[in-house]
Amino acid sequence: MAHAYRAVQWNRYKRLYDAVLAGGCVAYHVLFVGIGAATHPRATIETLVIRATATLAFLLLTVVLSIGPLCRLDPRLLPLLYNRRHLGVVTFLVAATHGVFSIVQFHALGDTHPLVSVLTANTEFASVSQFPFQPLGLLALLVLALMALTSHDFWLATLGPTTWKSLHMLVYAAWGLVVVHVALGVLQAERHPAFPVLVGAGVLWVGGIHAAAGLRERRGDRERPAAREGAWVEVCSADAIADGRAHVASVGDERVAVFRRGERLFALSNVCPHQGGPLGEGRIVDGCVTCPWHGHQFDPETGAAPPPYEDRATTIPLAVRDGTVWIAPDAERTS
Amino acid sequence: MSHGDEFFVGHAPRMPESTRRRVRRVAAALVACGLALGVALTMLQARFDEGVFEFGVERTFDGVLLAEPYPVLLVADADGAGPRTILLSAPGKHGADALVADLVGRPVEVTGSLIDNGRREMIEVHAVRDLSADARLPAVDAGGESLGRLILAGEIVDSKCHLGVMKPGRDKTHKACAIRCISGGVPPVLRVEDRHGRLAYFLLVGTDGRAIGRELLSMIAEPVEVTGDVTRFGDLLVMRTEPASIRRPASR
Ligand code: HEM
Ligand code: FES
Numbered sequence: 001m002a003h004a005y006r007a008v009q010w011n012r013y014k015r016l017y018d019a020v021l022a023g024g025c026v027a028y029h030v031l032f033v034g035i036g037a038a039t040h041p042r043a044t045i046e047t048l049v050i051r052a053t054a055t056l057a058f059l060l061l062t063v064v065l066s067i068g069p070l071c072r073l074d075p076r077l078l079p080l081l082y083n084r085r086h087l088g089v090v091t092f093l094v095a096a097t098h099g100v101f102s103i104v105q106f107h108a109l110g111d112t113h114p115l116v117s118v119l120t121a122n123t124e125f126a127s128v129s130q131f132p133f134q135p136l137g138l139l140a141l142l143v144l145a146l147m148a149l150t151s152h153d154f155w156l157a158t159l160g161p162t163t164w165k166s167l168h169m170l171v172y173a174a175w176g177l178v179v180v181h182v183a184l185g186v187l188q189a190e191r192h193p194a195f196p197v198l199v200g201a202g203v204l205w206v207g208g209i210h211a212a213a214g215l216r217e218r219r220g221d222r223e224r225p226a227a228r229e230g231a232w233v234e235v236c237s238a239d240a241i242a243d244g245r246a247h248v249a250s251v252g253d254e255r256v257a258v259f260r261r262g263e264r265l266f267a268l269s270n271v272c273p274h275q276g277g278p279l280g281e282g283r284i285v286d287g288c289v290t291c292p293w294h295g296h297q298f299d300p301e302t303g304a305a306p307p308p309y310e311d312r313a314t315t316i317p318l319a320v321r322d323g324t325v326w327i328a329p330d331a332e333r334t335s
Numbered sequence: 336m337s338h339g340d341e342f343f344v345g346h347a348p349r350m351p352e353s354t355r356r357r358v359r360r361v362a363a364a365l366v367a368c369g370l371a372l373g374v375a376l377t378m379l380q381a382r383f384d385e386g387v388f389e390f391g392v393e394r395t396f397d398g399v400l401l402a403e404p405y406p407v408l409l410v411a412d413a414d415g416a417g418p419r420t421i422l423l424s425a426p427g428k429h430g431a432d433a434l435v436a437d438l439v440g441r442p443v444e445v446t447g448s449l450i451d452n453g454r455r456e457m458i459e460v461h462a463v464r465d466l467s468a469d470a471r472l473p474a475v476d477a478g479g480e481s482l483g484r485l486i487l488a489g490e491i492v493d494s495k496c497h498l499g500v501m502k503p504g505r506d507k508t509h510k511a512c513a514i515r516c517i518s519g520g521v522p523p524v525l526r527v528e529d530r531h532g533r534l535a536y537f538l539l540v541g542t543d544g545r546a547i548g549r550e551l552l553s554m555i556a557e558p559v560e561v562t563g564d565v566t567r568f569g570d571l572l573v574m575r576t577e578p579a580s581i582r583r584p585a586s587r
Binding site: 039121185195 | 350354372373376380386426506510514516518519553
């Protein structure tokens with residue numbers, strides 16, 4: 001699959017997104033450290049910074065994981081997804097600040113190299129309450145670093161969308177590691193019940209919206225029992241598709257988007273060649289199928305992106321018989 | 336999509352109206368919830384021990400240098416209430432042994448930063464000067480008072496972080512750091528808290544009176560039971576114990 005690298009474009013919305021993100025992070029630190037110092041006169045600034053960055057990174061990571069399913073449940077939130085990578089990189093930077101401060105505070109100026117000390121100081125791997133929680137944080141930070149470093153479209157183009165997407169699914173592993181890092185670290189020491197309650201609520205929330213979004217998608221798939229005739233599969237009535245929109249059909253374990261552009265209908269794989277976004281949730285804009293995730297465009301007839309771009313959506317043969325749309329998903333394709 | 340005809344494309348210059356309203360509302364809610372959560376967390380957090388580390392402030396102390404077996408400075412109390420002991424450590428996560436090696440038993444002037452939690456003091460030593468020539472210092476009482484054999488439940492902590500450098504300088508989140516400090520020679524102490532919250536500290540040494548530290552690394556910053564012979568040297572409690580005999584309570 002040819003995959004061209006497109007330079008990221010800036011616009012007012014992106015700048016606003018980044019401004020809100022940066023402003024929110026700065027405000028969080030000012031409030032956490034300021035109010036923390038005022039209410040705990042014995043606190044030291046290093047400890048407050050370690051905890052401010054730690055809690056903010058965990059919070060941001062939870063939001064990063066929530067955006068995908070939230071957009072499936074309410075597509076009007078797609079603009080939040082559009083710039084999610086900036087959120088990911090900021091999460092990494094905040095988490096890295098926490099990690100570096102922690103390593104310096106708890107491991108530097110000793111008889112062992114700080115990074116070795118993180119891994120070897122506590123060796124009680126057989127205990128739950130005493131389990132070394134810091135190596136889990138380090139591992140999570142390395143995963144976040146890998147994703148932040150490969151977040152640019154250059155890496156998407158170099159690695160190919162499938163590898164890139166698999167790599168970025170590691171965000172779930174990072175999140176799991178952080179949950180255990182917190183459960184076996186701070187939750188073993190902090191006495192106020194609010195802490196386990198909040199962490200538990202975060203875990204339930206992330207699990208819950210993923211389950212809800214998954215269920216909705218599955219229900220959509222089941223609604224469409226398809227008639228078959230040789231290679232051809234019945235999709236829906238041609239009238240059911242509004243101009244500029246798509247109907248998404250499930251065929252086997254694949255989804256196909258059937259678009260209407262004026263009088264004509266076109267079938268394309270629902271998977272955007274850019275990052276696997278749901279093409280069928282997009283629209284026809286300026287005659288081209290436009291992906292809802294990052295706005296890449298494809299000619300519905302050929303699947304080709306308008307020049308100079310080189311990526312190409314997969315087109316699927318389509319026929320209309322007696323007002324009913326049929327597609328041949330397993331026939332020879334252009335891709 | 337069930338939300339009218341609007342469609343947002345990321346690279347488009349303007350967002351459709353209802354999308355804009357929705358996104359603005361959700362973003363504002365996220366930022367507000369995040370900040371509220373931060374305020375709640377910072378107010379609810381605890382784990383800030385008593386204790387002050389006068390970082391960046393240097394003072395000088397005159398006294399007699401002892402090795403118990405960890406370096407200790409015996410100073411005359413300003414109120415004339417009798418001599419008191421101050422533990423010594425080096426900068427970073429290190430004991431002061433190398434800094435005072437040849438001066439044990441001599442009157443000295445120690446320059447460094449004070450660490451004090453109201454129960455016990457320590458100096459992070461920056462320089463030591465031999466005062467043998469012009470000494471007018473408390474007499475050293477070499478003998479201690481035996482308090483007998485005791486079994487004590489508490490937590491082994493590194494005296495430097497615990498007395499004021501770290502917040503907190505004990506418990507799970509500080510475990511790895513305490514291990515690093517004790518491994519580096521900072522004197523290990525057993526922190527014992529009675530039912531009324533009163534604290535006592537016991538400097539831990541081997542049964543033959545030598546320094547232990549590395550032998551304790553697997554027992555630090557968690558509830559333990561230590562058995563040993565306790566001796567009081569002035570205001571300093573020293574417990575002689577066999578590291579291998581230290582137990583964790585049955586339920587962990
Ligand atoms: C090198 C990597 C890391 C190290 C050495 C490390 C170390 C620590 C330490 C020592 C604490 C306890 C601090 C305290 O006394 O309050 C802590 C707490 C925490 N860490 Fe990490 N951590 C690392 C990475 C991470 C990452 C990547 C995240 C999240 C994205 C994270 C999230 C947290 C959270 C939420 C807490 C609890 C905050 C609190 O103390 O109140 N950590 N970490
Ligand atoms: S997934 Fe990025 S434009 Fe389609």
